Amino acid sequence: MLSGVKTVAWSVVFGLMLVCAGCQRAALTVSPPVSGGDYAARTADCVACHSIPGGEAFAGGLKMGTPIGAIYSTNITPDPETGIGKYSLADFDRALRQGIAKDGHRLYPAMPYPSYAKLSDADVAALYGFFMKEAPPVHQANRKTEIPPVLRTRWPLAIWDVVFAPRSSYAAKPGHDTAWNRGAYLVQGPGHCGACHTPRGLGQQEKALDESSPKYLAGAELDGWYAPSLRGEVRTGLGAWSQTDIVDFLKHGHNRIGAPFGSMIDVVNNSTSYFSDSDIQAVATYLKSLPATTDQPSLAKDTTTTAAMMNRPSAQPGGAVYAGYCASCHGFDGKGFAPYMPGLAGNPVVLHDNPSSLINLTLNASIPLVVAGAPDAYRMPQFRQQLSDQDIADVLTFIRKGWGDQAPSVTTAQVAKLRKRTDPASDQVIVLKMR
Numbered sequence: 147m148l149s150g151v152k153t154v155a156w157s158v159v160f161g162l163m164l165v166c167a168g169c170q171r172a173a174l175t176v177s178p179p180v181s182g183g184d185y186a187a188r189t190a191d192c193v194a195c196h197s198i199p200g201g202e203a204f205a206g207g208l209k210m211g212t213p214i215g216a217i218y219s220t221n222i223t224p225d226p227e228t229g230i231g232k233y234s235l236a237d238f239d240r241a242l243r244q245g246i247a248k249d250g251h252r253l254y255p256a257m258p259y260p261s262y263a264k265l266s267d268a269d270v271a272a273l274y275g276f277f278m279k280e281a282p283p284v285h286q287a288n289r290k291t292e293i294p295p296v297l298r299t300r301w302p303l304a305i306w307d308v309v310f311a312p313r314s315s316y317a318a319k320p321g322h323d324t325a326w327n328r329g330a331y332l333v334q335g336p337g338h339c340g341a342c343h344t345p346r347g348l349g350q351q352e353k354a355l356d357e358s359s360p361k362y363l364a365g366a367e368l369d370g371w372y373a374p375s376l377r378g379e380v381r382t383g384l385g386a387w388s389q390t391d392i393v394d395f396l397k398h399g400h401n402r403i404g405a406p407f408g409s410m411i412d413v414v415n416n417s418t419s420y421f422s423d424s425d426i427q428a429v430a431t432y433l434k435s436l437p438a439t440t441d442q443p444s445l446a447k448d449t450t451t452t453a454a455m456m457n458r459p460s461a462q463p464g465g466a467v468y469a470g471y472c473a474s475c476h477g478f479d480g481k482g483f484a485p486y487m488p489g490l491a492g493n494p495v496v497l498h499d500n501p502s503s504l505i506n507l508t509l510n511a512s513i514p515l516v517v518a519g520a521p522d523a524y525r526m527p528q529f530r531q532q533l534s535d536q537d538i539a540d541v542l543t544f545i546r547k548g549w550g551d552q553a554p555s556v557t558t559a560q561v562a563k564l565r566k567r568t569d570p571a572s573d574q575v576i577v578l579k580m581r
């Protein structure tokens with residue numbers, strides 16, 4: 147594909163651009179980044195929310211749901227009229243770490259300032275340098291929120307901030323080494339991993355912001371995807387993952403157990419796959435230090451019963467669907483073909499009580515994984531047309547009870563509900579290239 151080749155070559159020569167894997171459009175600048183701010187922007191994944199596929203890098207416009215109506219992310223390019231070109235360092239700092247825009251209005255916490263509050267002064271300054279001097283200005287007006295006018299007043303956010311948002315940068319925890327502290331900083335601060343992986347309370351706040359609570363990174367559902375526990379549970383968390391498994395997943399998008407999909411794709415495509423080797427090791431070190439919240443017996447793999455179930459379709463309808471639609475890639479033994487076709491037997495993503503990610507992926511597939519400029523060759527197909535709600539409930543129940551796994555059944559109602567709320571995954575994806 148010629149245009150693809152050209153875009154990749156340009157990215158080496160010029161500074162920065164946004165490639166949408168399906169449509170290949172680019173925004174370019176000639177100034178080479180010098181501040182290290184581009185790396186900070188990677189670790190904080192600013193592009194994931196402040197860009198849309200086919201749009202310009204950091205020009206905003208992404209629609210985000212809130213309980214009271216949709217809002218749009220804003221233009222954070224240095225354009226003085228429509229972007230943040232008139233922000234001083236102090237203004238920028240206040241927006242990032244306190245959630246207050248230059249004109250004084252409170253930002254909705256869809257902008258993850260409760261996590262960015264932990265950013266170091268040095269990273270805030272580096273980010274400011276990057277967004278003022280290196281990101282190309284784009285003239286594009288912000289879109290208005292779709293929140294009804296009576297609810298549009300932002301003063302309640304001031305109260306929310308006092309109650310829920312922390313106010314100080316990350317402080318190294320004594321008793322832990324440098325790698326652990328660096329990992330904690332990256333996960334809690336710029337990486338804002340808790341925004342998806344930590345359960346939320348009644349005020350939509352994350353129930354915990356660091357490892358002092360067992361709720362931190364304990365698993366949560368957001369936008370139809372369930373982000374599993376990143377703690378030490380043996381079945382439903384990362385208890386059976388080694389340090390290397392975590393590193394491979396985040397850096398290369400594959401490991402011997404699973405592959406990223408759903409909303410985790412944006413994180414791997416534009417952020418963690420660019421982390422330096424020592425930073426990604428630090429993240430894994432920190433995650434491996436989070437203890438399990440529940441004691442779970444490890445899995446005893448049992449392939450004989452599963453084989454029998456597959457041979458008796460009437461007794462186990464899901465077994466027939468599995469044999470017909472899934473086994474070619476995931477294997478009759480449920481072991482997959484690592485690292486490209488993930489195994490399903492004993493995979494924590496499969497075992498969690500909440501089946502949303504499994505249903506969503508089976509209905510809609512996932513946006514593409516693009517690591518180091520290369521789109522992944524093997525992807526899960528979507529089954530929205532081929533399989534009924536009943537088929538999907540049956541096959542997922544089969545997988546969740548197969549090979550000795552013991553997760554709860556999936557119901558037809560759960561599938562029907564997500565089918566209504568979701569759309570097939572787009573093959574267009576935001577891929578930011580820098581340097």
Ligand code: HEC
Pocket residue numbers: 187190191192193194195196210217218219220221222230238241242247248252253254255256257258273277
């Ligand atoms: C998870 C999504 C998300 C991420 C990640 C994110 N933002 Fe935002 N940001 C938003 C949304 C949504 C708004 C608008 C909120 C509102 O209107 O209340 C916003 C608003 C802002 C504003 C205020 C802009 C204005 O118009 O005055 C700035 C500045 C900003 N973001 C900078 C950043 C930077 C820098 C990063 C990376 C370090 C970043 N954001 C990462 C979602 C995000």
Ligand code: HEC
Pocket residue numbers: 403404405406407408467468471472473474475476486487488489490493495496504507508511512524525526527529541542545
């Ligand atoms: C053409 C090969 C192929 C077929 C057929 C297939 N899958 Fe997949 N599946 C994949 C790949 C590749 C992934 C990795 C994630 C992705 O591509 O989005 C995956 C991921 C998964 C996952 C998440 C596991 C993880 O850790 O990433 C589940 C669950 C899953 N598939 C279930 C199914 C079910 C149920 C069926 C049959 C209805 C099925 N798959 C059919 C290739 C396939």
Ligand code: HEC
Pocket residue numbers: 332333337338339340341342343371372373374376382383384392395396404405406407408409410411412413418429494495503
């Ligand atoms: C935008 C939401 C979102 C953010 C932010 C996010 N994740 Fe995820 N993550 C998910 C979802 C959804 C899954 C389940 C799908 C999958 O396995 O890829 C997941 C899965 C994972 C897994 C695999 C777990 C398993 O049992 O298979 C790891 C490891 C992970 N995330 C680490 C991280 C880290 C580290 C960060 C912060 C740097 C992070 N995530 C930020 C949504 C997110």
